[in-house]
Amino acid sequence: MSHDLDLLDETAWRGLVDRFGFRMWAVARACGLDTTDAADAVQAAWLRLVEKLDTIRDPERIGAWLVTTTRHEAGRIRRKRAGHQLTGLVPDVPATDGDPVARMLSDDDGRRLWAAIGTLGEPCRTLLRLIVTVPEVTYAQLARRMEMPIGSVGPTRLRCLRRVRALLGEDGR
Known part of the structure; x- marks a missing residue:
């Protein structure tokens, strides 16, 4: 190998x-x-x-x-x-059920991620919020919701993720 x-x-x-x-x-x-x-x-x-x-x-x-x-x-x-x-674009918020890993992710990493996303302009802020909170959403659904051509969703998503990575640092820390 x-x-x-x-x-x-x-x-x-x-x-x-x-x-x-x-x-x-x-x-x-x-x-x-x-x-x-x-x-x-x-x-x-x-x-x-x-x-x-x-x-x-x-x-x-x-x-x-x-x-x-x-x-x-x-x-x-x-x-x-x-x-x-897809029942809607408002996600069910999962309970952590005492799961310390889920609680840690939602508390620490989640705060940092949402703070970084919150500093972005549109369409990045809305697009990434939808992708993160509704993981099963399709590009067609995103295109309709965001009022953009379906072929623009992927490239826009990539640019937005690069911005978030830059805000969080190369390794996301």
């Missing part, structure tokens, strides 16, 4: 789980999943990593990849549970 990180090594796997597992769990819970569904989303994300191992181009970004994949898996599970219907 050409990657610096040999993911087939048990020590490397443990390191990944230790480093990113809590964050993945918190993302799944923040998407409104109960404990069982959150565990399924996190497990599915790890499975996707194994399946896509040969396509990982930048091992330095594996944490972001895992979080994004967890978010996608959580959205898939939520859509399946909700019968594939």
Whole structure:
């Protein structure tokens, strides 16, 4: 394998789980999943990593990849549970149910993220708020809500995320 990180090594796997597992769990819970569904989303994300191992181009970004994949898996599970219907653009706010990781994410990281997003102008502020709070929203729904061409949603999202990353620093800290 050409990657610096040999993911087939048990020590490397443990390191990944230790480093990113809590964050993945918190993302799944923040998407409104109960404990069982959150565990399924996190497990599915790890499975996707194994399946896509040969396509990982930048091992330095594996944490972001895992979080994004967890978010996608959580959205898939939520859509399946909700019968594939988006009920609105106002999210259900998940309870932390005593989950210290979810509470930490929503308290510390959440404050920093929302503060950074709050400093952005439009359309970034609204677009990112919708993407973060309604992970299952489609580009078509965003385009209608934001009154922009569907082909502009992705590039606009990318520019907005770059601005947030710049505000939070390269590593988001």
